Amino acid sequence: MFSFHEVSKEFKTDFWEKPFRALDKVSFNLSGGNIVGFLGANGAGKTTGIKILLGFIKPTSGKIEYDPALGKNRSEIFKNIGYLPERPYFYADLTGREFINYIGQLNDLTKLDIKKNGDFWAKSLKIDFALDRKLRFYSKGMLQRLGFVSALVADPMLLILDEPLSGLDPLGRKEFKDIMNQLSSEGKTIFFSSHILSDVEEVSREVVILESGKLVHSGNLLDLVKGKTTDEYELVLDSRESEKIKELGSLQEQGEFCRLVFPQSDFSRVLEQVSKENINIESLKKVTPTLEDIIYRIGV
Template identity: 40%
Template sequence: MSPDAAAAPAIEMDGLTKRYGETTAVSSVTTTIESGTVYGFLGPNGAGKTTTMKMLTTLTRPTEGSARVAGQSITDRPAVTPHIGYLPEEPPLYDELTGREQLEYVAGLRELPTERARADIEAMLDRFDLADDADKRISDYSKGMRQKVGVIQAVLHEPAVAFLDEPTSGLDPRAARTMRDTIAELADREMTIFLSTHILPVVEELADEVGVIHDGELVAEGSPAELAAEAEAGEGGTLEDAFLSITREPDAPVAEAE
């Protein structure tokens, strides 16, 4: 990483906006995420989470506003991509390859040193209980196994910022625990994790900061404890209470606690 990227905040968004015709998917999002932060990005379906992640990972260009990731403008894709890893909800995998071949292919694209990459791949395959299936074709993998390969290839090059979209989707409880432990370990190495998930206990456990997006707008930010405390003042008290309160439609009835 360049010195400028290392010194800059991990992610800076300034009025970031994306429109599709008459529809505004993301509206003027402005925030700063410091390096080494696990940032939980929450919102209902269709709130703008995936569109925001696609802009930050250079997969789609903003309509208005700007953003920088690892010190680089998101409109400069060659400058950004060496510093990021991205796990979409459906990992981009080649079904005709084996799990090991897929990861070696990605290591080659990233121009990682061969011996180190092989050692790292073997360690991660073992960590995610994929070693015994590493030489099977990905076409024969379950959703959970595909998800494991996806997260390994997203962080294999040790990016400054990892964008993880529903990383525990399709995982059994043991594998989900391994995923959470891995995210915590990556954060301990000062990797910034931009984490989108519907599993609120994962965010409560791992996130330093939480951002809630609703109808394309960033409507709340703070630590899980801060958002829960705000909910507690309204007779809530958990991150789930805060999320439900923040994203409740104005005319929707308030659910009563049992």
């Protein structure tokens, strides 16, 4: 769908200060038909990357190449990309319907197509009941839903969603994820940013990860986890034994069992204690890291 080639972006903050490098030679390729998570902590450079991708700001160096399937020129390409901004700006005096009409007209859609697509997505995103209300009366989650409708109204091939799940309640997050899956099964490509790893793990097989403006990984999510272990062990015991081992590591009670996590360096000490106290072991294994552990603790 598109590729970043050594894209860098520097922002001048103060005349005297050195420019701030928000993106540093970021290169990756995003193939079509997938849901790809764009991960990174606050300030990692995700929104900057997205703004460059959408042509809102220019990179300081490097370039982005778009798949010819998206269009022949910039105007065709950008019409084929639906965008949900991180902080959507809405005209407070428009109604939801007027806003969808406005976005549809910007995309050169016919009135009939705007009505057909707008109604369809407003119903799917459960905002149809509020389309005749002014946007000033919409809640945060309602604006987010309307923003998603407007990103979809022109039936784009590629969807760029900047933090689509933030500001939604758990049910709303599930509904958005379901629609993302549905769109992907219809062949659309979705590139969405988030700093919530568990949300990304749920819907995408592929990720692009930034850390302080630098690319740390792009590709399959499983490749990232495969072969990675932590240097910690977990020992599961009957919870009645917890008093005897509670000093040996971090202990969590889980119903009739308790789970002791301790570093590899304490392995012999813990086992000696367990055998001295004659404790039955339910299980003992290396802690498998979560994606969160891998990115923020172990490193990729």
